[in-house]
Amino acid sequence: MNQNIYDNNEFFRQYEAIRVRENNYNNLLEQPNFLTLIPNLEEKVVLDIGCGMGDFAAYCIGQGANYVTGIDISLNMISEAKKRHSHEHLTFTNIAFEDMNIQNDSIDFISSSLVFHYIEDFQLLIKKISTALSDEGTLLFSIEHPIVTANKGSVDWVSNREGNLLHFAIDRYQEEGLRSQNWLVDNVMMYHRTLSTIINTLIEVGLQIEKIIEPIPTIEAVKNLPGLNKEFRRPSFLIVKARKI
Numbered sequence: 243m244n245q246n247i248y249d250n251n252e253f254f255r256q257y258e259a260i261r262v263r264e265n266n267y268n269n270l271l272e273q274p275n276f277l278t279l280i281p282n283l284e285e286k287v288v289l290d291i292g293c294g295m296g297d298f299a300a301y302c303i304g305q306g307a308n309y310v311t312g313i314d315i316s317l318n319m320i321s322e323a324k325k326r327h328s329h330e331h332l333t334f335t336n337i338a339f340e341d342m343n344i345q346n347d348s349i350d351f352i353s354s355s356l357v358f359h360y361i362e363d364f365q366l367l368i369k370k371i372s373t374a375l376s377d378e379g380t381l382l383f384s385i386e387h388p389i390v391t392a393n394k395g396s397v398d399w400v401s402n403r404e405g406n407l408l409h410f411a412i413d414r415y416q417e418e419g420l421r422s423q424n425w426l427v428d429n430v431m432m433y434h435r436t437l438s439t440i441i442n443t444l445i446e447v448g449l450q451i452e453k454i455i456e457p458i459p460t461i462e463a464v465k466n467l468p469g470l471n472k473e474f475r476r477p478s479f480l481i482v483k484a485r486k487i
């Protein structure tokens with residue numbers, strides 16, 4: 243079951259407040275690494291799954307893409323994307339990826355930033371993406387790292403009495419499936435899967451993995467957001483680039 247949590251207005255209000263801050267995990271860690279893996283987009287057809295407020299989709303237009311579609315399950319997100327970005331070759335649609343009809347072999351680049359852990363059926367998702375991609379087409383996605391999703395909703399960092407972090411608590415790693423946590427509001431649902439499931443699912447549909455990044459912050463980023471120091475101890479994100487062969 244998919245949850246459209248970004249249309250919970252309280253959640254959305256708090257999420258927006260995080261994203262407008264210049265110094266957040268997206269701007270300082272996830273996006274800078276994600277952007278290093280973008281293929282040449284000149285004349286390409288692009289689909290951004292879970293486009294949120296549309297910034298990445300608009301960025302792809304700036305990179306010379308011929309046509310970019312951003313889709314999102316959340317009406318709040320799509321309304322914001324339409325307010326922020328407009329271009330004759332840029333379309334935003336309010337739909338869940340699972341409900342979308344896509345022509346086979348029609349998309350050169352499929353991107354998705356921090357969305358797939360909200361989608362229950364990973365096998366179906368990747369199969370649909372692979373079918374939609376043109377030959378030599380690229381899939382680039384980021385997710386919360388399996389190390390982090392494993393124990394969601396329980397203790398994450400274990401501290402000593404003085405409040406110093408001892409270690410990150412990983413548990414239930416091999417137990418794939420639904421996790422519920424309190425992040426901004428209660429009962430935010432996401433799905434944990436192991437690294438082997440993620441990688442093998444891509445391999446099984448014939449996607450060739452080209453690069454994996456577990457982002458490490460720059461010293462400059464840590465100066466701007468000291469909490470990023472923890473990323474040297476365990477990664478928050480996993481970024482995967484794969485190509486249809």
Ligand SMILES: C[S@@+](CC[C@H](N)C(=O)[O-])C[C@H]1O[C@@H](n2cnc3c(N)ncnc32)[C@H](O)[C@@H]1O
Pocket residue numbers: 244246248291292293294295313314315316319337338339340354355356357360361
């Ligand atoms: C963490 S936000 C990321 C937004 C954007 N990609 C970014 O990086 O700024 C996750 C987004 O995925 C969307 N989403 C979750 N499940 C989805 C689904 N099944 N189909 C399409 N969008 C989905 C949410 O509504 C939300 O906008």
